[in-house]
Amino acid sequence: MIVGWSYYAYVIQLCIGSITDIGEKVVCVVAYHLFFIMFAWAYWKTIFTMPMNPSKEFHLSYTDREILEREERGETQQEVLRRIAKDLPIYTRTLSGAIRYCDRCQLVKPDRCHHCSVCDKCILKMDHHCPWVNNCVGFSNYKFFLLFLAYSLLYCLFIAATDLQYFIKFWTNGLPDTQAKFHIMFLFFSAAMFSISLASLFGYHCWLVSKNRSTLEAFRAPAFRHGADKNGFSLGFGKNLRQVFGDEKKYWLLPVFSSLGDGCSFPTCLVNQDPEQPSTPAGLNTTVKSVGDASPFPAKPLRESQSRLLINGQSWTESDGGHEEDKHGTSNPAMVIENET
Template identity: 60%
Template sequence: MFLMQKELDWHIFENKAQEHCLHRGMHKCKTLIYLLLYHAIFVFFAWTYWKSIFTLPQQPNQKFHLSYTDKERYENEERPEVQKQILVDMAKKLPVYTRTGSGAVRFCDRCHLIKPDRCHHCSVCAICVLKMDHHCPWVNNCIGFSNYKFFLQFLAYSVLYCLYIVTTVFSYFIKYWRGELPSAHSRFHVLFLLFVACMFFVNLVILFGYHCWLVSRNKTTLVFTSGPEKNGFNLGFIKNIQQVFGDNKKFWLIPVGSSPGDGHSFPLRSINESQNPLLANEEHWEDNEDDSPGE
C-alpha cells in the first residue's frame, strides 16, 4: 500500500512537472534538474524498499542448536535445575554473554537453540532472528542483522522523497491559495500531493529519528529500555554507527551488505567480565524455579 501510494505520487508529480514546468514557461534545464533529482531519489527509495522486503532474516547457525542427544536429555529431564545445567554446559562452548533477567541462559524452547547475543524469536515468522529489531508489517519482514541497514536507508530515502515533494509542490500550493491555478484538476493534484507528502513526512521523520537514536547507542527496539543488554553494546557514537553501516563510508548510502561480523557475536562495551553489564557470572545467577529456561 505504501509503495502504491508512492507510485501514484510519482505519476502525479511527473504530470505536474510537465504541465507547470514545460507548458507554463519554466526553463527546460530547471525542469530537467527537477526530474533527474526526483528519479534519483525514487530509485534509491525503491531499491532500499526492495532490499528491506526480500533480504531474508538471518538465523543462528547449527552450533547454537541442541544436538539430538542434548535435546533428548533436556526434554526428558524433569528437574529444572538439571535442565538449567545442561544449557549452562552448552553455553560455555559458545560465544554467548547475555543472560535473562534472572541470569539464566537464553534458550528458545520453540527453535531448540541457545540464543546468540541480541537474537530473539519472532512469533510472526516463527524463527529466531539474529540481532532482531522488530517485525515490520510495512515490509512484511523481520528487521534484524541482515537487513537493518537497508531498513534505515529506506526510512532515510522515504523522508528525503517526501521532503522533495513538499518543497517542489509548495510553490503551487501558494498559487492555489492566491487563486492563480485556474484548473480544478490542477488544484486537486496540488492539494493531494502536498497533504499526502506532509502526512508521510511527519510520521517518517519521527520513526527515522527514533532509529537514529537507537543506532547512536547501539540498541535495538526490543531491548532499548530494559534487559541486561540495554547498554552493554554501546561502544561510542562512531563505532556504534559502524556496527550497522560498516567501516567503509562509501557504502553507507548504498543498499549493499556492509555490516561487520556474522550476527552471532558483537563487540562488548567492556572486555573485563566483572565490569561488563552484559555478563553474569554463574555464582551470581539466581535460582528461580518459577522462570523456565525458555524465557
C-alpha cells in the first residue's frame, strides 16, 4: 500500500501535476521507473522464493529414528548420531561439542542450518525471519534480500532528492496550495525516514557479507570441534562476496540466483582437519556417499589449499542432474520441528 501510494504521489502528483519543465519531467519519470522496477523485482523475488530445506540425506531413516528413540542416555544418542553423520559434510557442532540434531524435524542439521519457529521448518544458511517480506531469509533468497535493501534505499533516496525542492516550495508557499501539497510533503517525509532506517540495515548486512556471517552467527558464533569461531566461514572479502553473489559479475545487480554452493556445505578457513570426517588428499576431488543413499556429497576440505573458493582452479564435485530435487531440499509439512535455542 505504501509503495502503491508513493507511485501515485510521485508520478501523478509531482511529475505530471507539479513539475512544469518538460525535460525535467521526462528525466524524473524515466529514472523513477528504473528504480521502481528493480526495487519491485527484488522485493517480489525475496517474498516468493521458497527457503531451501535440508535434503533427504540429512533426514534419519525410520530404523535410525527408532534406535534413537529407544536410547535414553545423551551420550548413547550422540554415538548413534555420530555414526549417522560420519559420512555427511558436517563440521559445526553445538557449544557442548554434540552433533547438531533437530528432534522435531528428525534430521542432522547441515552446517549453518537453523530451525525457524515461524516457518516451522529447518532453513539452510538461515539468516533471520523477516516480517517485511513474510518469509525466511536464507541461502535461497539472501542475495535477493540484499538487492531488495539496496534498491529500496536507492528508490527512497531518489524520491527524497528530487522531491526536496518542491517540498521547500510548498512549505514556503512558493507554489499554489493544491491537493498535490499534501502528497509531496508527506512523500518527502516518508522517503527520508525510510532512507535512514534502510541505510542502517543495508550497511549492517554489507558488513555481514564482508565477514561471511549470517545474522544468527553474528549473535552466536558457529561452534566447531575446537570451539566457537566467529570467522570460521570467512575466506576474505572478495571470496565472501562471491559466495553470495556468484562468480559472474553480470548477474550481481540482477535478482537472479547466482550464489555459490548447494546450501548444505561451505568451505571454511579452518586449518585443522576434523578427525571424525574422512580426509581428502590435496588436489583430489572425491565424493562421500551418504548412509543409505547413492547421492554424492562433496568432501569439504578445511585447509586453504583445498578450498574451492580459496583456489580458483579447485572445484567440488556436485550431484548429477538426476539429483537436482535432492539438492534443493525437501519439505515435509507433516514433520514437527524443534525450536532453536
